[in-house]
Amino acid sequence: MGQLIGILVIIAVVFVVVRVTKRRAALQTQQRLAIxxxxxxxxxxxxxxxLGEQLQNLDLDLTGRVLDEGARADYQRALDAYENAKQAAEVMAKPDDVGNVTSIVEDGRYAIACVQARVNNQPxxxxxPACFxxxxHGISVADVQWPMPDGQMRDVPACAxxxxxxxxxxxxxxxxxxRxxxxxxxxxxxxxxxxxxxYFGNFGPMEWMFAAWFLPDILGGVGMLAEGIGAGLGDLAGGIGDGLGDIAGGIGDLFDF
Known part of the structure; x- marks a missing residue:
């Protein structure tokens, strides 16, 4: 009976140690990500x-002008993008959230450019894409050659x-x-x-141009993940070892008793 109790105690303590260590590793990973x-x-x-400042400048440019239906729609789209970007930014918690916000900002800037074109009777x-x-700086007007992090010359979008x-x-x-x-x-x-x-990931054929640019980020993320897993496993092994050591001592005392 004593042996059965000892085994059950070992199983229970190992389970607790594993749970606690996993939580600790997850917390450490979250802290690294937040930093x-x-x-x-x-x-x-x-x-x-x-973007908000650009909207303020647009308001000044539109003073006294009569907007047609298209200009009003684009202006509202820019205002909505600004408000949506602010709301989305307040809840950013992971990398993908950042990309969602900058995508909204990019759409707002394009809407502003459309308003300006309409009121000036331009196409x-x-x-x-935005200026690389x-x-x-806003929407790019042409591509220029520029050395990328992989050492290759690439065509990147540039403002005027x-x-x-x-x-x-x-x-x-x-x-x-x-940094x-x-x-x-x-x-x-x-x-x-x-x-x-x-800003740049929604422009289809351009994605491969930035693959080398994004690669360090991907590798950095993998490195961070591996570091977190390694630290977690190390803590887990140490925790289990300490736990088992304490349990073994306790069981020894139990049998001595």
């Missing part, structure tokens, strides 16, 4: 603020001013982020992959 997402979320909130702009060097700079051999007006103490263009930070996918 990695902070700069990405900051960038996304800045883009939403920029609607083609649906092109800084999506806040950045296209002019690159063609003249000057540096584009790139968006920079901080630790290092300042770098946002596309060199592997954690910015979800942010970028929201």
């Amino acid at each position: 990695a997402m902070e700069p990405v979320k900051k960038l996304t909130f800045e883009d939403i603020t920029a 609607l702009p083609p649906r092109r 060097f800084d999506p806040r 001013l950045d296209r002019e700079r690159v063609m003249a051999g000057a540096a584009p007006d790139s968006r920079y982020v901080m 630790g103490s290092q300042r770098m263009p946002y596309w060199q930070d592997r954690n910015m992959g979800p942010y970028a996918r929201g």
Whole structure:
């Protein structure tokens, strides 16, 4: 009878140790993810603020103008995108959420461009991706050659001013982020992959161009996952070992008794 009780105790304690260790590993992974997402979320909130400023400037441009049905629809679409982006940003919790927000921002910027074209009696702009060097620059006007993180020269979308700079051999007006103490263009930070996918991932044939750009993010995510799993398994093994050691000692005491 004593042996049966001891075995049941071992099973129960191992079960508890496994559950507790799994929870600890999941918490550690969530904490790592939250830390990695902070700069990405900051960038996304800045883009939403920029969209709001663009809407304010649009309001000034529209003062005293009569909008036709198309302009009113596009203007409402831009307003809705701004509100939706703010709401979605407040609940960002995982990388895919960031891409959803920047996709909404991209749609809002295109709607603003459509309003501007309509009120100035110009053709609607083609649906092109945002400027690669800084999506806040708005819709790109052409592609330019630029070295990507994989070392290859790629055609990337550029706004009019950045296209002019690159063609003249000057540096584009790139968006920079901080990674630790290092300042770098946002596309060199592997954690910015979800942010970028929201702007560029919906343009079908362009996706393969950015595969090398997104690869470091994917590998970084796998590395983070592997690190979390490794840490969790290490804690699990240590926890089980400590638990079994305590149980063995307890069972020994039980049989001595």
